[in-house]
Amino acid sequence: MARSKSPAKKPPRQYHHGDLRRALLQEALVTIRSEGVEGLTLREIGARLGVSRTALYRHFADKAALLEAVATEGFRSFREQLLAAWEAAGHGIAGLDAMGLAYVRFAVANPAHYRVMFGGFVEPKERQTELAAEAAGALHALEGALGELQRNGLVRGEDTATMARFVWAVVHGVARFAIDGQLRDPAAVDQLTRYAIERMRIGIAPGEAPAVTADALNRAARIDC
């Protein structure tokens, strides 16, 4: 009897067993997903884990640090999914399309997480944080893909970083519309995504300024043919 690890009435309060840091991060994410960022309180996530409400301070400096970690983690898996889409599509223009779709899909599947990453809730005081590095990494995935397309002559040859920001802007904007609920059904989101990616692709397609006014088109036709 004395062998039993804990009497039936009440287990002696013991320290949190495993990786409390990870558990806190996970629990924060779950709460944010269901309640939103505004609904996240340190007290409740402590209670939910059966832990004092100050236990968290052993692992994070403050609430902002917790949110920063959430965002950092988000950027990491974000980049992974972008790269996975790029690989699965076999690179090339199809790969770029796939990355764009994956981008919007991530935002739609994890709207609260996406908000923490981009909503301006997290503003790290110091320069050169892990968050900044991870965020840059996600953009870098896009840049790498565009660089390869440039080397293969599939997109225009100008500054890759600038082009990456343009592409990012397009998919981010679409994601915003989807998250904010301005587009009701998923089909509308899909349609806008495909349209935007198509127009974006044409905007960065190689060739000497292929799109011009009807007027200029006529002039060009007269000269060339």
Next chain:
Amino acid sequence: MARSKSPAKKPPRQYHHGDLRRALLQEALVTIRSEGVEGLTLREIGARLGVSRTALYRHFADKAALLEAVATEGFRSFREQLLAAWEAAGHGIAGLDAMGLAYVRFAVANPAHYRVMFGGFVEPKERQTELAAEAAGALHALEGALGELQRNGLVRGEDTATMARFVWAVVHGVARFAIDGQLRDPAAVDQLTRYAIERMRIGIAPGEAPAVTADALNRAARIDC
């Protein structure tokens, strides 16, 4: 002596003279600009106006309602500035460019206000709020411009609303980069803005899919000439 409206020691507490609602809105905006959304407390804005901290509830249901009003007001002046740019440039493609520049310029000039408008801090419970109408109005300004360009054959003829969202996505994304401080000097912001608008314009330029792979370009050349 009894004539003097108030003895030197202390003026009798009197009600807020003019338009308290407007004063609250204005003060909230000032605070947000200097302290950010997170730094806005009802108590302090009351104190700043020399008014009890509950006086606000005579004019707004709660803090969320105040923020909603701030966002609504933002969308109104936002739309005005977009339209002004469109008019000043004399419509046309130049007008579209001007609107895009004005868009980014508004965000850069009023980053905190822009964040309240788009950061997801405000989520009106009811459908069909004044905020929703005003936000739609800003997008509608863009749609109107694009519609005119379509009628004049200056951009592609497909669904105007979808095209407007695409254009909005581009400038919104650029604004985001600028606000989040990822682009250090204003010159970099300007450069990215111009680049993005140019690529966007080409993406929606009229003509039969003018941008294609080099391969398809060769085929087309062989047939046409």
Next chain:
DNA sequence: ACCTGAACACCGTTCAAGT
């Protein structure tokens, strides 16, 4: 090392009471 519980300062909001 890691966790606890009481305490502190601060917030949004309510409400009976004043003019």
Next chain:
DNA sequence: ACCTGAACACCGTTCAAGT
């Protein structure tokens, strides 16, 4: 009508104390 001041419930954070 509009404003006040006290009170309430809730929050993030600190800190001396426990194991």
